[in-house]
Amino acid sequence: MSGTSTGQAFWHSAAEEHLLDSYSPVDGQLMARVFPTTHEDYDQVVETARAAFLEWRSVPAPKRGEIVRQMGEQFRQYKKELGTLVSYEMGKSLQEGMGEVQEIIDICDFAVGQSRQLYGQTMHSERPDHRMYEQWHPLGVVGIISAFNFPVAVWSWNAMLAWVCGNVCIWKPSEKTPLTALACQQIIKDVLEQNEVPEGVSCLITGGREVGAWLAEDPRIALVSATGSTRMGKAMAQTVAGRLGRYLLELGGNNAIIISQHADLNVAIPAIVFGAVGTAGQRCTSTRRLIIQESVYEDVKQRLVKAYGQLRIGNPLEEQNHVGPLIDRAAVSGYQSALFQIKEQGGRLLIDGEVLEGPAFESGCYVRPAIAEMPAQTEIVQHETFAPILYLLKYQTLEEAIALQNGVPQGLSSAVFTLNLREAERFLSAAGSDCGIANVNIGTSGAEIGGAFGGEKETGGGRESGSDSWKAYMRRQTNTINYGTTLPLAQGIKFEL
Numbered sequence: 317m318s319g320t321s322t323g324q325a326f327w328h329s330a331a332e333e334h335l336l337d338s339y340s341p342v343d344g345q346l347m348a349r350v351f352p353t354t355h356e357d358y359d360q361v362v363e364t365a366r367a368a369f370l371e372w373r374s375v376p377a378p379k380r381g382e383i384v385r386q387m388g389e390q391f392r393q394y395k396k397e398l399g400t401l402v403s404y405e406m407g408k409s410l411q412e413g414m415g416e417v418q419e420i421i422d423i424c425d426f427a428v429g430q431s432r433q434l435y436g437q438t439m440h441s442e443r444p445d446h447r448m449y450e451q452w453h454p455l456g457v458v459g460i461i462s463a464f465n466f467p468v469a470v471w472s473w474n475a476m477l478a479w480v481c482g483n484v485c486i487w488k489p490s491e492k493t494p495l496t497a498l499a500c501q502q503i504i505k506d507v508l509e510q511n512e513v514p515e516g517v518s519c520l521i522t523g524g525r526e527v528g529a530w531l532a533e534d535p536r537i538a539l540v541s542a543t544g545s546t547r548m549g550k551a552m553a554q555t556v557a558g559r560l561g562r563y564l565l566e567l568g569g570n571n572a573i574i575i576s577q578h579a580d581l582n583v584a585i586p587a588i589v590f591g592a593v594g595t596a597g598q599r600c601t602s603t604r605r606l607i608i609q610e611s612v613y614e615d616v617k618q619r620l621v622k623a624y625g626q627l628r629i630g631n632p633l634e635e636q637n638h639v640g641p642l643i644d645r646a647a648v649s650g651y652q653s654a655l656f657q658i659k660e661q662g663g664r665l666l667i668d669g670e671v672l673e674g675p676a677f678e679s680g681c682y683v684r685p686a687i688a689e690m691p692a693q694t695e696i697v698q699h700e701t702f703a704p705i706l707y708l709l710k711y712q713t714l715e716e717a718i719a720l721q722n723g724v725p726q727g728l729s730s731a732v733f734t735l736n737l738r739e740a741e742r743f744l745s746a747a748g749s750d751c752g753i754a755n756v757n758i759g760t761s762g763a764e765i766g767g768a769f770g771g772e773k774e775t776g777g778g779r780e781s782g783s784d785s786w787k788a789y790m791r792r793q794t795n796t797i798n799y800g801t802t803l804p805l806a807q808g809i810k811f812e813l
Contacts, residue, residue, distance in 0.1 A: 336522060338495055341407040341641040342631055344679035350494045352523035358530050361519045365457050365484045366536060368516030373454050373482040380480045381431025386507045387476070388424025391417060394503050398468070398496070400633065405493050406467050407641040407681065408595045409632040419469040420476075420500075422765040423781060427476040430786055434481065442807075445800025452790040454482030455538035455562070459531035461552075463543045464643050465598045465702075467493035468500055470566070473769070473780045474541045474789075479517065481789040483538075486519040488531060492643055494522050528552070535559050539789065542566070543600075546700075546726070546774045553776075564788050565776030566769070568700045569728030571751075571760040572605035572721045574743070576714070576734035577612050580757070581619060584733040587759035588706075589623050593639050593685045594761055597704030598647070601729040601753070601761045605697060607709045607717045617666065617708065620687060624667050627685060630676050641681035642703060651683050651703035657696040658705075663688045669705065698724050714739055722750045728771030729753040729760040752779070 335349040353361070372380075391398070395417045403413030436450040458478045462471045467489060475485045489497035501520050508518060521527055528548075531537050532555040541564040542552050549567040556563040573591065575584055591603030608616050632640030642648050648671055655669045669686030676682075685704035690697055697707050711717040721730055730751040732743040740756045742748055752771035753763065763769045768783035770776070779785045805811060 336491055336494060336524075338405065338493070339644070339679075340404050341643055341679050341681040342404055342633065344681075347405060348495055350498075350522055352491075353521040353527050355530065358521060358527070361486060361516075361521055362457065362534065362536050364516035365486055365519050366516075368514040369454070369456050369484045371514045372484055372517050375482070377431045377434055377480060377482065380482065381428045383507060383511050383513060384424050384431070384476050384480055385428045386511070387504045388421050388428070390503050390507055391420045391424065394499075395421070398499055398503065401499055402467060402496050403632050403640075405495050406464060407632055407643055408465075408598075409637065409640055410635055412595055413632075416466060416469045419765065420472040423469075423472050423476045426765050426782060427480045430477065431480040434786065434790070436792075441796060443798075443804045445802075446796055446798050446804075448794070448796045450792055450794045452481075452787065452792055455789060455791055456483060457537050458483045458485050458789060459534075459537045459540040460485055460487045461528045461531065461540065461542040461544065462487070462489050462497075463600075464490035464492040465595060465600070466543075467496040470543050470780070471497070471500065474564075475518070477781075477786050478789045481786055483789055484517045484519070486521060486531065486537070488521050488523070488528055491522065491524050497522075529555070532556050532563075533559070535561065538562060539564060541778070541780070541788075546776075549774075549776050562788075564778040564780065566600065566771075566778050566780060567774060567776040568726050569600045569602070569760075569771060569775060570604050570698070570700045570724045570726040571601055571729040571731075572607055572724075573603055573730075573760060574711075574714075574717045574721060574732040574734075575606065575608045575612065575616055576717075576732065576736060576739055577609040578736040578739065579612070579733035580735060581612070581616065581733075583757060585616075585619050585623055587731075587733070588620065589627075591759040591761045592706040593624075593627060593704045596639055596642050596683070597685070598643065598702050599761055601763065602702075602704075603706065603760045604700065605707045605709060605721075605724075607711055607720050609717070610710050610712055613708075613710050617689075620706075620708075621666055624685060624687060629672060629682055629684065639685060639704065641677075641679055642683060643681070645680055647702060648681055648683060650701060651705065654696060654701040654703065654705055655686060658688045658690070661691075661694040661696055663690045663694065663696070663707075666708070692720060693723075700726060714742060718743065718748055725774040726771065727751045727773035728775040729755070729763075731755040731758060731760050733757055751775075 399414035672682040766782040768779040770779040
């Protein structure tokens with residue numbers, strides 16, 4: 317399938333020899349073959365979405381919220397099935413797959429409340445008998461490009477808010493995880509049909525990089541929200557900005573945790589391990605760097621080595637396993653390249669990484685999480701490797717630790733573990749972390765729906781999910797009303813006729 321609108325119509329003109337094959341990294345099995353979107357299909361989807369917008373924008377926002385509420389109920393009903401599919405297609409643990417579907421449910425709940433709070437402001441006019449206020453209107457067609465590591469949750473962060481704001485959505489999922497996207501479209505199909513939602517409010521297109529480029533280049537797409545690598549985001553930003561369109565980018569992270577001498581290590585160690593190996597290190601918020609105060613360095617190192625020795629690697633559908641596979645063999649090659657560079661650049665592996673072999677690892681995508689001691693300023697530490705590799709760095713003063721934390725191009729998530737109030741407040745101050753997310757005594761992973769999610773620098777600067785992120789999906793309009801019998805001009809200007 318290449319294009320669909322609310323699950324009611326299916327369009328594809330691609331030849332069968334160009335089908336996309338979806339393989340599971342869990343066991344290497346072919347899950348399905350999917351028709352990619354052709355340019356002809358794409359144009360039909362966009363025009364259907366544009367037509368739907370003309371009707372959808374006039375539906376009262378609380379009514380749009382009610383429809384999203386019903387979607388949330390559908391996802392509750394299919395949480396187990398969709399969570400299992402997420403785990404099998406992407407490779408994350410079953411618990412994380414279920415957690416990702418719970419994020420959809422949570423953002424539905426959030427969006428329902430938001431549908432009654434799309435508020436503007438009233439300002440006092442400098443002219444007598446005038447009233448001035450601002451209001452917010454929908455943008456139109458919103459393009460959503462999601463990544464394989466969160467194949468359904470990040471779509472929902474965008475779509476649910478975009479819908480209550482009055483927009484229509486065209487979703488391009490990762491070509492590595494198309495089936496979970498198709499499943500989401502089917503889950504909401506009945507809700508859309510029963511509420512007589514115009515066809516085109518929820519659209520799906522499939523394919524590779526070129527399909528995402530169509531969204532970026534298309535002046536009919538009011539906003540492109542893209543999640544992926546920094547390289548992709550830079551190209552996307554240039555293209556969309558070139559047509560003066562809007563974009564929302566959630567890109568790479570190179571996240572660090574600072575471990576103070578005042579840290580409670582019984583709390584810190586589980587957070588570090590989950591942040592580093594959860595989703596096999598394929599979260600944008602995965603912990604990549606651990607910056608440890610020198611007086612507790614050896615203790616932390618020994619605890620981590622012991623904890624890593626207890627990790628169970630294997631089929632993510634079996635709940636006793638902590639670590640599943642990487643998404644594909646290309647990701648495994650990136651992992652192996654990083655291990656080579658660690659040694660080449662003077663690092664020392666405390667836990668050697670390796671590609672696991674045997675009947676339980678037949679897909680060739682299972683790897684052992686690695687820990688490396690690194691000199692502070694090395695090239696490999698400056699980059700994000702989407703794999704379970706943790707770098708240990710040593711510091712003396714908090715100022716030095718913060719400088720190390722901020723001394724990378726990315727700026728997504730960060731954390732400090734300390735029971736010292738001054739250290740915590742310094743980390744959260746303007747002189748502290750330069751990331752979009754800064755935590756105290758919790759890890760870098762595990763963002764909540766209620767807070768705005770996103771980062772600075774090469775992470776892109778976008779914000780999704782909670783707080784006032786809804787404003788990204790709307791346009792601001794300032795209105796002035798003259799209810800008097802004269803026409804006074806601003807700034808006291810006189811214009812006599």
